[in-house]
Amino acid sequence: MRKEEKIYWSLKRLKYLVSINEETLPDTTDPDYELKYLDIGNVSSNGRVEPPTTYRFGDAPSRARRVVKDGDVIISTVRTYLQAIAPIEAPPDNLIVSTGFAVIRPNPDYIIPSFCKYSLRTTSFLSAVEMRSVGVSYPAINASDLGNIFVKVPTIEVQRRIASFLDSETARIDALIAAKERLLALLAEKRQALITRAVTRGLDPNVNMKDSGVAWLGEVPEGWLILQLKFLTNIPLQYGANEAALDDDPNNPRFVRITDIDEFGNLRPETFKSLTPELAEPYLLESGDILFARSGATVGKTFIYKISWGRACFAGYLIRFRCDRTRLLPEFLIEFAQSNFYWAQINEGMIQATIPNFNSEKYGAMLIALPPLEEQVEIVSFINKETQRLDAIRISTLCSINLLKERRIALITAAVTGQIGKAN
Structure with missing residues (x-):
């Protein structure tokens, strides 16, 4: 043409x-x-x-x-x-x-x-x-x-030309996206390995080690304990409110559901729902409370509540764990929940029904390698420092992927609506 x-x-x-x-x-x-x-x-x-x-x-x-x-x-x-x-x-x-x-x-x-x-x-x-x-x-x-x-x-012939052009251009964009997604996978793997080593081996490479007695954990530092989580909480593990998320009154306590939690552990403002104070009262969260997801595709996902988010309660598909802070820091537990040791236990104990399930008894029976409190503080500080750089690269890569996806849609829209002359 x-x-x-x-x-x-x-x-x-x-x-x-x-x-x-x-x-x-x-x-x-x-x-x-x-x-x-x-x-x-x-x-x-x-x-x-x-x-x-x-x-x-x-x-x-x-x-x-x-x-x-x-x-x-x-x-x-x-x-x-x-x-x-x-x-x-x-x-x-x-x-x-x-x-x-x-x-x-x-x-x-x-x-x-x-x-x-x-x-x-x-x-x-x-x-x-x-x-x-x-x-x-x-x-x-x-x-x-x-x-x-x-x-x-347009005409069939022009449709063929536009489709051929888009096949070529979108393949190039998709290849760039795939490369960046591989980078994200490598970053996630490196991050998890770093955390796993810190929460199961500690920070001192010269410390004396002992057999943990757990086959898939191996050795842990002397002075660390291997305990079930149920012995490290000062209240029983609790399921959330079995209520419909219908209210969105900002003056009422927020009703936290697993879908409200983004990939960075923050609450999504756009998914806000609330419960009346009367319904929320038995399920109100305190700063440092940990929520575990118990069913569906999100089994094992965790969230640490911060008082800065305002009053909040939690939904029935979540389980509340409140640390006995004389023995276990919430910040250490949330890091442990990103380790290979944690996920090995989730995968081992998950009930593979129509909907995957991991109940409060299973969370309570989960083993954790527990260092002394002062060492927990050091480990959390180390992990935060070391993962900052990885997280910055991750955020930058995610932004780049989103821009490429936007470019892909814009290119398709322009080509198939006659806004660019690539059919010539």
Whole structure:
């Protein structure tokens, strides 16, 4: 195409370019039919798809019904803020996705799959999905409203050129993101190794060691004790309030849930919920209280409460541990909870049911290598100092990844809406 040649674009509703939810697995399917299942949790906001789970149809979740084929695009119609959207490329014949997805099947007479997968990733399309979603805590969009969103399309030939350009450019960006994600993994590994050594071996390389009596721990410094956590608290381990998170009155105590805690151990301001003082009173947190996650994908995650966050109580899927500070510092316990020794015990004792679980009895029985208090202070200070540099690199790398992701979306949006001339 010569540079002076005009490129014509059409604005059409999505439903005139694709079919939506064309095939469904019937309830009469043979119970022994083996399928590979993708749920919304398998798809990330950047379109990355985790491996599917294999089921017999008779044992599969009831929402395992949507049939997909090569060239389809799946879009989450529930919790639309997650932006779980992914192209389906060379799938196994028995791949089935959740009814929480809309399956978009391009009509190649109007829009080709390689262009469609980018069109559904533009900021304008994503914004339209969110705008049409209904619900606050669990926003959702139906297939009809999804099909009424407008999409901008050029001729098939131009679609091919744009898709080819974006394949090349996004591959380059994705390679940069992957390299930075590998760096994050290495930083996390180095950080955990540093913490593990400090909380199980101490800081003095010349100290006399003794057998811990625990196979996967090995030797610990003389003078350290191996104790169960339940002997290091001055109140019984406690489950949180089994209440719905409906109130958002800022004058009431904050209702801390595991989803409120970010990756840096801080409370997210945007997820604030509260309980009335009467409901909150038995579960009010004190400075230094540790919260353990007891079920779901976050089992083992920990949080240390600071009084600077204001009055707060905690939810039922969390367990409160209050240290006996004459023997165990909360700051040492929170560092221990990032060590390999801690996670080995979590993985060993986790109840692998439909939802993973690690209850208060198991947390109470967990072993910790306990140094004297003054040595705990030194170890916490050392870890804080040594991890500052690693954390600074991590934050910088995360910012860089976010910028690359923003660049990717902006590039896609510009290319598939005719804002750049790369189709020439």
